[in-house]
Amino acid sequence: MPTDTRRISGPEISHSPYDYCLTPPIDLIGADKKRLDGRLPAQLRPLFLRAGVISQARGSGYIEVDQTKVICAVYGPREVLRREDFSLKGQLTCDFKFTTFSCRLRRQHQQDNQEKDLSVQLLEALEPAVCLQKYPKSQINIYVTVLQNDGSALSAAIICASLALASAGIEMYDLVLASSVAMRDALTIVDPTEREEEAVLNKTHKAELNAGSMTVAFLPSINQVSAISSDGEILCETLTKSMRLCVENCLKLYPVLQQALVKHRLDKQADTS
Amino acid sequence: MATSRICVPGQRLNRADDKHIGGKGTYSRNGFIYSSVLGYWEERPTNDNTEILISVHTGETQTVIPSIDDIVTARVTNVNPRFCKCEILSVGTTPLCDVYRGLVRKEDVRATEKDRVEMYRCFRPGDIIIARVLSLGDAQSYILGTAENELGVAIGMSEAGVSMVPVSWCKMQCPKTLNEEFRKVAKVRPEYIQTVHQG
Numbered sequence: 440m441p442t443d444t445r446r447i448s449g450p451e452i453s454h455s456p457y458d459y460c461l462t463p464p465i466d467l468i469g470a471d472k473k474r475l476d477g478r479l480p481a482q483l484r485p486l487f488l489r490a491g492v493i494s495q496a497r498g499s500g501y502i503e504v505d506q507t508k509v510i511c512a513v514y515g516p517r518e519v520l521r522r523e524d525f526s527l528k529g530q531l532t533c534d535f536k537f538t539t540f541s542c543r544l545r546r547q548h549q550q551d552n553q554e555k556d557l558s559v560q561l562l563e564a565l566e567p568a569v570c571l572q573k574y575p576k577s578q579i580n581i582y583v584t585v586l587q588n589d590g591s592a593l594s595a596a597i598i599c600a601s602l603a604l605a606s607a608g609i610e611m612y613d614l615v616l617a618s619s620v621a622m623r624d625a626l627t628i629v630d631p632t633e634r635e636e637e638a639v640l641n642k643t644h645k646a647e648l649n650a651g652s653m654t655v656a657f658l659p660s661i662n663q664v665s666a667i668s669s670d671g672e673i674l675c676e677t678l679t680k681s682m683r684l685c686v687e688n689c690l691k692l693y694p695v696l697q698q699a700l701v702k703h704r705l706d707k708q709a710d711t712s
Numbered sequence: 713m714a715t716s717r718i719c720v721p722g723q724r725l726n727r728a729d730d731k732h733i734g735g736k737g738t739y740s741r742n743g744f745i746y747s748s749v750l751g752y753w754e755e756r757p758t759n760d761n762t763e764i765l766i767s768v769h770t771g772e773t774q775t776v777i778p779s780i781d782d783i784v785t786a787r788v789t790n791v792n793p794r795f796c797k798c799e800i801l802s803v804g805t806t807p808l809c810d811v812y813r814g815l816v817r818k819e820d821v822r823a824t825e826k827d828r829v830e831m832y833r834c835f836r837p838g839d840i841i842i843a844r845v846l847s848l849g850d851a852q853s854y855i856l857g858t859a860e861n862e863l864g865v866a867i868g869m870s871e872a873g874v875s876m877v878p879v880s881w882c883k884m885q886c887p888k889t890l891n892e893e894f895r896k897v898a899k900v901r902p903e904y905i906q907t908v909h910q911g
Contacts, residue, residue, distance in 0.1 A: 497809070516777055517810040525851040568721075570739065570748055576812075576848055577777050605721050608770045610748040612739065613722030660722035660746065700720045700750050707771065 443548055455544060465638045467623055475635070476505075480628045483618075483688060486695055488598070490606035490703035498607020500699075502599040504630070506589030511599040513607040516577035529574030533562040535596060537585045543633065557593055564597045564617065564656035564666035570610040579609060590632040593654045593668070594619045602696060606703050613661045614696055618688035619654040620681045622673055627681055629688055640671055649674050655685035659693045719747040725766050733758070737768030776806045778814075778845050778854055785866070786814050786856065788839045794818055796835045798843075800854065813853035820846060820857035821896055822864075833882075833894035840867040842898050864898035 442448065468474055478484070484505040493499035496512035516529060535558040537546045550558075561583060569579070581603065583596045594617035601615035621631035621639045628635060631652060639650050651671020657664050664686065669678065719725065725745045726732045734745040747753070751770040758765050778784055778800055786798040795818060799811040821829045835841065842863050843856035858864045861881070868876045870886030870893060878897040879885045885892050 515810070516775060518812045519851065525848075527848070574775075574777060575779070576851070576854075605750045608749055608751075608775050610737070610739075610775075611721035612741075612746070612748065614720060658722070660724065661741075697720050701718045704718050704750055704752075704771070711771075 441547075441549060446548065457544065465634060467621075467626055467628060467635060467638060474628060476632060480626065481684075483630045483691065486692065488602060488695055488699035490602050490699055491706065496603075496607070498603045498605070498609070500599045500602035500606060502595050502602070504589075504591060504595050506587055506632070507592055507595050508586040509583060509592065509595045509599045510586055511581065511583045511596065511603040513579065513581050513600070513603040513609065515579040515607075516574040516609070517580075519576060519578045525576070527572065527575045529569075529571040529576075530578040531562060531566050531569055531571065532578060532580050533558045533565065533600070534580070534582045535561055535585075536583065537588060537592075541585045541588045557596070560593060560654075560666060560668050561596055561600060565600055565604070565615055567663075567665045568601065568611050568613050568615045568658055569604065570612060573610045579604075579607075588633060590634075590636045591619045591630050591654070593617065594630075594656075597654075597656050597666075598692065598696060602699060605700055613658040614693070614700075615656055615665060616659055616689035616692050616696065617654060617656040618685040618692065619652060620685055620688075621652040622671075622677055622681060623650045625649075627677070627684065629684065648672060649677055653678065653681050653685065655682055655689065657686050657689040659690060717753045718751070719753045719768060720750055721748055723747045725753060725768075730763070732764050732766055735765045735767030737770060738766060776803045776808060778803050778808075778812055780845050780847060782845045783863075784814070784843055784845055784856065786841050786843060788835045788837050788841060791831050791835050791837060793831055796831055797853070798841065798856070800856075801840075814843070814845075814856045815849060815853045816841075816843060816856045816858060820855070820859055823859040834896040835865065836868065836893075836895070838869050839865045839895070842866050842900070858896055858898070861899045862901055864896040866898050866900050868893070868895050868897075 487503040489501045492501045493512045498513040500511045502509050535554050539546045581600050585592050597617035620629050621635050623639050651673040653669040656666040728740040728743050728745045734740050737749040738745050739748045747768045749768050749770050751768045754767050756765050782803050784800045785802045786800045788798045790797040796816045798814045800814045818829050819826050821834050843858050846857040847855045849855040868884050870876045872888045874886050874888045876884035876886050881897050883892050884895045
C-alpha cells in the first residue's frame with residue numbers, strides 16, 4: 440500500500456479495533472419483514488439536496504441520504520493545462536474521494552484503488568449527459584467528496600454531481616439520477632446501507648449464488664441508462680429485474696432534483712435583487 | 713409574451729416545428745426542443761414575426777469560451793520575433809472566469825506588408841490588445857489575429873509606466889516623457905470604449 444511520507448503517520452504497529460470484534464452474519468430482513476433500520480425492502484431513504492454550497496466553485500451540490508453525506512464541486516469550463524492532443528470536444532474529469540473519517544475503517548489521504556474505480560464509474564455515468572462539444576479545448580472538473588458513507592455512496596455522488604453541473608450552468612442534455620439495490624437470494628433491498636452492502640458482499644458465512652449490489656445511472660428525460668455497475672455474483676434474471684427497479688427508483692427522485700435546482704435558481708435571483 | 717418559468721436541463725419545452733425554433737440554452741432531439749441549462753424559459757417572436765424563438769437564460773452567470781471569429785481582449789505576456797503570447801481576458805464584453813492562452817503570429821499582426829512586421833515594434837508585454845480569434849489553434853493556445861484597423865493595442869504602457877496615447881496607427885506617445893513608441897495601434901470603436909468605462 441502506498442504511504443504518504445510527508446504526513447505524520449500513527450504508531451508503527453497498530454490494529455483496528457474492528458479486528459477484535461466478531462461481525463456476526465446479519466440478517467438483511469427481520470421477522471417483522473423490516474430491515475435493520477426499520478425500512479421495508481423496497482423503501483428508499485429520505486433525501487436532502489441543496490445546490491450552491493461552495494462559494495468558490497462554479498457550481499456545487501450537497502446530498503444527504505440519511506447518513507450518507509456527499510459534497511461535490513464543479514470548476515470550469517477552463518483551459519486544459521496538461522499538454523495533450525488537440526480535441527474539439529471538451530473533457531470531463533472526475534475525482535472521487537472518501538474523507539479519512541467517512542467510512543468504518545479509516546481511509547488514506549491518497550486516492551486508493553476503490554476511489555479511482557469509483558471516479559471512472561462516476562465519469563461514465565455523467566459523460567453522456569454533458570454537451571461536451573459546446574466546450575472545445577476546455578475541461579470541466581468535478582470533485583466529489585464523501586463526508587460520511589452509509590451505503591449507496593456512488594449513487595449519491597452521481598445525483599450530487601449532476602446537481603452541481605446543472606447549478607454551474609454547464610450545458611447538459613439531461614440530468615442524471617442514480618439508484619442502487621442489494622440482492623441476496625430472492626431478496627432485493629433498495630438503497631442499501633453500508634452494513635447491508637457489506638453483508639451482501641461478505642461471502643464467508645454462506646456460499647450463495649445470488650448475492651451482490653448494483654448501481655444504475657439513468658437519464659430520465661432521454662429515458663436511457665447511462666451507466667450500470669454491479670458487484671458480486673448475480674443471476675441474469677435478477678439483474679434485469681433489479682435494473683428495472685433501479686430505474687423506477689430513479690424516477691421517484693427526479694422531482695426532488697428538479698425542485699432543488701429550481702430552489703437554487705430562485706435563491707440566486709433573490710440574492711441579486 | 714415573455715414567460716418567466718424556470719426550467720432544468722432535459723426539460724421538454726416545445727415541439728420543434730416550422731413555428732418554433734430553439735435558441736440559446738436549448739437543443740432539439742426527435743422533433744422536440746429541450747432545455748440544456750438551468751434558467752428562465754423565454755419565448756420571443758423572431759424579427760420577421762414568423763417564428764417563435766425559444767431560449768433559456770441562465771441569468772448573470774454565462775459560460776463563455778472563445779470561438780472562431782470572436783473579438784477578444786487579451787494581455788500580452790511574452791513577445792519574440794516570430795509570435796507573441798497572450799492571455800485572453802474576455803470574449804466580446806463578457807469577462808472570462810479563467811484565462812485562456814492565445815498566440816498572435818507575426819504574419820497575422822497586420823494586413824499589409826506582412827513580411828516586414830517586427831514583433832517588438834508591434835506589441836510589448838503588458839499591453840492590452842483587441843484581437844480576433846482566427847482558429848482554435850493547437851492543444852496549447854488559440855490563434856489570434858490583429859490584421860484589421862479596429863484591432864491591435866488598446867492600452868499600452870510606456871517605459872515610464874504610464875498609459876500611452878495613440879498618435880498614429882503604428883505609434884503611441886507617452887504623456888509623461890513624450891517619447892514615442894511603436895505599437896500596432898487599434899482604432900478602438902467609440903461604442904466599445906463606452907462599455908469599458910461602464911464596466
